[in-house]
Amino acid sequence: MYDLKNIKFKNILDIKEINIPRGKITCIVGESGSGKTTLLRMLNNLTSPDSGDIFYNGESIFDIDPVSLRRKAVMLPQTPAIFSGTVRDNLLIGLKLSQKPEVSDEELIKAMDMVKLSKDLDSDSDFLSGGEKQRLAIARVMLMDPEVLLLDEPSSALDEDTEQFVISSLVEYARDKKKTMVMVTHSKKIAREFADEIIEIKNKNMPITGRSLV
Numbered sequence: 541m542y543d544l545k546n547i548k549f550k551n552i553l554d555i556k557e558i559n560i561p562r563g564k565i566t567c568i569v570g571e572s573g574s575g576k577t578t579l580l581r582m583l584n585n586l587t588s589p590d591s592g593d594i595f596y597n598g599e600s601i602f603d604i605d606p607v608s609l610r611r612k613a614v615m616l617p618q619t620p621a622i623f624s625g626t627v628r629d630n631l632l633i634g635l636k637l638s639q640k641p642e643v644s645d646e647e648l649i650k651a652m653d654m655v656k657l658s659k660d661l662d663s664d665s666d667f668l669s670g671g672e673k674q675r676l677a678i679a680r681v682m683l684m685d686p687e688v689l690l691l692d693e694p695s696s697a698l699d700e701d702t703e704q705f706v707i708s709s710l711v712e713y714a715r716d717k718k719k720t721m722v723m724v725t726h727s728k729k730i731a732r733e734f735a736d737e738i739i740e741i742k743n744k745n746m747p748i749t750g751r752s753l754v
C-alpha cells in the first residue's frame with residue numbers, strides 16, 4: 541500500500557526502506573519523541589520529508605491531490621477534534637467532510653457500540669469525558685470507512701479493559717473489510733497481540749520492520 545524509500549526528516553527520521561502492506565494491521569512503536577507521529581503524518585502528506593519518496597499504491601504521494609489522499613487515508617490524531625454540538629453531529633461530520641451520504645441513527649448507534657460508547661445521540665459532546673471523546677472520534681473514522689486508517693495512539697485515554705475492547709473492535713472491523721490500518725501505539729502488548737507488521741523506531745533513527753520486538 542505504501543512504499544517509503546530513503547526518507548530523511550531533520551535529525552529525527554532516517555529510513556532506508558519501509559513497506560506497509562495493503563489490508564494488514566501495521567503498528568508503529570518506539571520511545572516518546574522517536575518520530576512515530578511524524579512518520580504517520582507523512583502517510584497522508586501532512587508532514588513532508590526533507591528528502592526521499594513515499595508511494596501510495598505505486599504513485600508518489602506528492603503527485604496526489606492532498607485532499608483526495610486524505611479522504612482515502614484518514615488520520616485520527618492523538619487529540620482528535622470534537623466539535624460543539626451533539627454526539628450525532630460529531631459522528632456525521634466525518635461523512636460530510638469525506639462527501640459521503642449520511643447514515644441512519646441505527647448505523648450511528650452500531651458504530652458507537654463498536655467502541656463501547658453508550659451515549660444518547662442528542663447528548664452534548666462538550667460534556668463527554670476525554671476517553672468518551674476519543675471513542676467518539678474512533679467511531680467517526682469507522683463510519684467514514686476509508687481505504688486506510690491512520691491512528692495515532694487511539695487508546696491513549698482509555699483504561700486497560702476499554703482499550704482492549706476498542707482495539708479488538710477496530711482490528712475486527714479492519715480485517716472484515718480488508719482495510720489497511722496503521723496504528724501508532726505506546727503499548728508493545730497491543731502491537732504484539734494485534735499487528736501483522738511492526739515498525740519499531742529506534743532512538744538512533746534506524747526503523748526496522750518485522751515482528752522482532754524485544
Ligand SMILES: Nc1ncnc2c1ncn2[C@@H]1O[C@H](COP(=O)(O)OP(=O)(O)OP(=O)(O)O)[C@@H](O)[C@H]1O
Nearest residue numbers: 550552570571572573574575576577578579587726
Ligand atoms: N515539523 C517539525 N519540525 C521540527 N521538529 C519536529 C517537527 N515535527 C516533530 N518534530 C520533533 O520530532 C520529534 C518526534 O516527534 P513525534 O511527535 O513524531 O514523536 P513521537 O514518537 O510520536 O512521540 P510521542 O510518543 O511522545 O507522541 C520531537 O522531538 C518533535 O519535537
